[in-house]
Amino acid sequence: MYSTRMMSNLLVQLLILLVSSLVCWSQECNTNEEVYKEVDRPSSCKEILDKYPATPSGYYYLKTSKVYCDMDTEHCGSKGWTRVAHVDMSNKLQSCPGDLNLITSPIHTCGGLTTPGCASAKFSTHGISYSKVCGRVRGYQVGETNAFGPYVNDQGNPGLVMDGILISHGQKQSHIWAYVTGFQRQASDELNYYCPCADYRFNGVVPSFIGNDYYCDSGVDSSPQKGIFYTTPLWNGKGCTPPNFCCSHSGMPWFCKTLPVPTTDYIELRNCQNNNGGVISEDTAVELMELYVK
Template sequence: MDKDVVCNAAYNLHSREEENTYNSVVVDSTLPPDNKEEDLDLAAGRDVSVKEKKVRRKCYAVVTIIALVMAVLSLIVALVGVSYVPIELNNQQGQLSSSSQGVESQINRIQLSNEQCKILITDLHTKLNNSNRMFQAQLNHLNQQIQVIFQNIIPTLRLGTLSYPVSSCSDIPQYQPSGEYWIATNSTSSPVQVYCDMDRTSCSCNTTGGWMRVANLDMIDSNQNCPDGFRLVNRTTPPTRTCGRPGPAGCVSTTYPTYGVEYSRVCGRVIGYQDKSPDAFAPYFVNTTVTIDDVYVDSVSLTHGQSPHQHIWTFANANDETKSDHSVCPCTRPDRNYTGVVPPFIGQNYFCETGSRQAYSFIFYSDDPVWDGQGCGSNSTCCQFNNPPWFCKQLPHPTTNDIELRICGNQHTSDEDTPLEIVEIFVQ
């Protein structure tokens, strides 16, 4: 700092202040005259040399003190700075040390992770090898099962062929279609071809599949003929072909073989036509001593076995719906008292119907087939009783007996008959 420059500036500032003071001074009239001029000179700063020296001395002293103070402050700042550097260096060194330790920790963690990865990879490799072995074992097992399928199941696709006959239709797999199959039993010297119905849902037996058809008479087919001993009834108006009794009172029968197949259910339908005036259960009403082996009904008796026959189903044909006597069906007029008698050995296992809505005539009732579940009069319940046309009979015991169908009548065919158009019987 230049002391002269500072003090000159201070003196000039002081001189201007004195001039301002001189101009504002009021001359004191009490002072002696000889001192007034000197005092005015002093007040106005006329003694320049003396005052200037006094001011400069004071200024130098002040400037010196300020310089000393500034020097002391500079020294203090220098000392503080010197002491701060080691502290900062120590702090930086500490931070570097901490960072170094952190890096070492991360390195250790990475090394640990590498070891863990090696363990995991080894473990994974072991598990993959084990899984591969297990998969190979399962694959081998699957191959064995496939071989079993080819050995045991695939041949079932050929079951029922001449090379692989079955003992009954029940042995045919359910997924096989209905059709002709070969069977062989102890009663057959060689395989026999039969029709197996795999979806006999029309019967009310609550079972499907494995039904063997033992009877299939369909006289609508002109290529079919009546069974031996039956009479062909061929009508032209309308054209109908049926099979009836040959003439005299009594029964005509045919037997349907079951080829030694054991069965316990019988399902089927029989459709015929009323010819003149059959009397339903009148033969039994007239003579209650008759048995199932005799003429107990006008129309059809379906049985199995011999002496005595075992009853399966009865198809009775009444003469009309106008009466309520023993010559009509019990279901013809339920609003009236039935005076006939149903043979006790047939129970409720029968259909009964008439083709005549009015008083009967000696005609062939070709307009209304019987036992088809249709065409009954408004007062009759015969089309609902046992739900014709299909019946289902659960036998008391399994059997291998052949099935016999008889058409019976206690009068000549010139008076009564019920020739048949369709006979379809299944066993299971």
């Protein structure tokens, strides 16, 4: 029988082997050594967690690149997510991705274009075959945003059917989720300019390609003005009063989407304005955005 000391030594050796394998993935490894080859790298964060359930969150080397793995948070009810995008404009050194425009005041954020349409940013998914996407967006209303109006019937141009953030994947821009910016929290006459959840009398149309996969919110209770940056955070599940039920989604600001079929597509974020565009009229200013795949 093993003595207590021998058992302790054996456990220590096993722990060292485990840590060594993780270190090889989480730091620069010498690919010329026989003990490590690039082809042996894991293909996803989930693969690492499946093999080593105690792996902490942090940066790891996959087959294609260095990524951040969230091993602790149960996004969509499970762990082991690969982060593909992270924009935090509270860091003043952070630049806006893609062709989004920097807004420096009153909050350091990223806005859209100055004409109708969408500013775009694309994010690699590191060659991972994924079927689930989760994420969150924190943004602010600028000016007279109007949710899904007035060009809701222009299905040929998704960039003109809403104000807010569209998240999609691949060249076909297959829809994942939308963070929509409405006119004001308390609806009145022009109901199609408001979030559908702002009032049960909503008489507009949600574009068919979006369906129910969206959150909608407004940053002002009544009468927004052109060009004014409203500093109330959007899509956080707070600030709604009846008949507005936009805060009823328990997962806000996080979304979770299961795709019909797995894909390795890049993910695209588009900041869209459907009316006159720009900070002089309407915009959605993004302060924080995170996207994960599995």
